Amino acid sequence: MDVCVIGGSRYFGRRLIGHLRDAGVRVTVLNRGSTAPPAGVEQLCADRNDEAALRAALGERRFDVVVDQVCYTPVQAAIAARVFAERTRRYVLTSTVEVYAETGEAPVREEAVDPSVWPVDLALPWGHPDLVEAHYAEGKRQAEAVLTRAGGFETAIVRTAHVVGGADFTGRLAHYVRQIERGEPVRVHADPQPASFVQEEEIARFLAWTAAADFTGPVNAASDGALDVRELCAAIGRVVGVEPVLETGAQEGAAESSPYSFERCYAMDNGRARRLGFEFSSVAGWLPQVIKEARA
Template identity: 30%
Template sequence: MKVLFIGGTGLISEAVSELAVQLGMELVLLNRGNRTEFVPKGARTIMADIRDPAAAAEALGTERFDVVVDWISFTPEQAETSRKLFQGRTKQFIFISSASVYQKPSTHYWVTESTPLSNPYWQYSRDKIACEQLLLEAYRNDGFPLTIVRPSFTYGVTMIPASLNSWRHPWSLVDRMRKGKPILVHGDGTSLWTMTHNTDFAKGFVGLLGNSQTVGHAFHITSDEVLDWNAIYRAIGAAAGVEPNLVHASSEFICGFDPDAVGGLLGDKVVSCIFDNSKIKRFVPSYVAATPFEQGIQRTIRWFEAHPDKCTIDAAWNDLMDRIIAAQEKAMLL
């Protein structure tokens, strides 16, 4: 099976790329070559920027693929570029959406693929919904061979997952824990969440590749382990060898200081979210998520410790946490 990944070296996709090669697939990565350390041995890279459609078309030449996976379209315009480029060039096109597209505010904690799509808090999610709608229209009207995958919070060795952390400098959270600084958690920390290791996600995902019965369907692929946010932060602390000092503030209070957090909190993590994985298990019967969060996060911490150049600290994020915590403490005294 000849498979093209648009991207293929990101946080989620690098684990899928590795497994696809291990399973003997002919894997081709179309990207700009910025993360070569995550290109698995045996994969071939086509150096091109998908945001330049003419250059991408020239680089692809006359090549055709059994499957094309678009990991990096975030707007309808980008999705339409990919559709035009690969219409008639592949038997299956997998679009990577997001589980954050599911209805917010939530009317039920149990999430299935038929849960309504609506997120008034997060433009990222609304754009993913619009991408899905555009591609589904192409499927219905023109037979575009679309499969949709909606990952939730998926992590690997390069990400320390938390509801509040620096995206570019994720070691900041562990550094803060080890220094004994208070760790901000949204709400009272008891809302429920699901963390999925990228190697587990990969096992479900590769089962969709080349499966013609998945065309026209949407899937989420998550762990069945459910944790509250207090447990998630304590597991990160345990992996780092410390007991974190957790302090709590409402999500609305946090977003008053950090408007960029509105999408990720009010549009995603503020509500309990438990995923029904029966659909992916019907289509990929061998799928099982086997990595408990406490084990997966230990791997992540060890990886960072083995790569000290990645243990960078976000001073601005640290200052923001200190300001929110100080304001919360002051408000509690009034």
């Protein structure tokens, strides 16, 4: 199998590349070249936002599968759809639980957001970083919609839960570990809602599995067992040996200082992945080790 990974220079993207390579897959990484790829992996350098440069970097190459780790807007998706039409038979988009932010359903299932009918507005200034950051979830929803409706390849969408563990550059879990170890109060919402999580190694394995699969459409990628921020803090407290101090704050302040405290439920139903043949592990099984890693 010949796979192109767009992005993949950090976090679980590098693990994904390693899984594919170690399984005997020929892997090509396409990114801006700021980080060298792992040994045995080819690298193509281009800015994915520049369609002409992207076409030039690819030349006549074709792939069995493209795994897109860094598509955040419908404009990026539209460029990819044009460039990779007839260059690949399968396109895997790494998406996010954030697409469910406005649904209110719990636990959320894939059909809550249908990319085949989601409205797309390519005229918005998607090239502006502030817009992309402020409308991250909507950018992902519209990117899903563009790729789902594209011709020339089949599309699978992996909606990831909150990824923790390993080389987590966000520092969100480490933030809680530091505060609890120091005995500092953790601010939470008055009624925090549960969220799903997935371990870095497991989401990389799932993406590699998805690349070799043949299903289409969205699939939730989450470990069994959702946690709210109070339960997460209790688990951290058991590992570090300190009783967490929780402080209820104003909703806005709590959200700013406590990144896993949510007003909405972000628990995901992973039943479709199971029916397709992938069994996720339980968050209770891997969380203690991930907390220990976050202490380092």
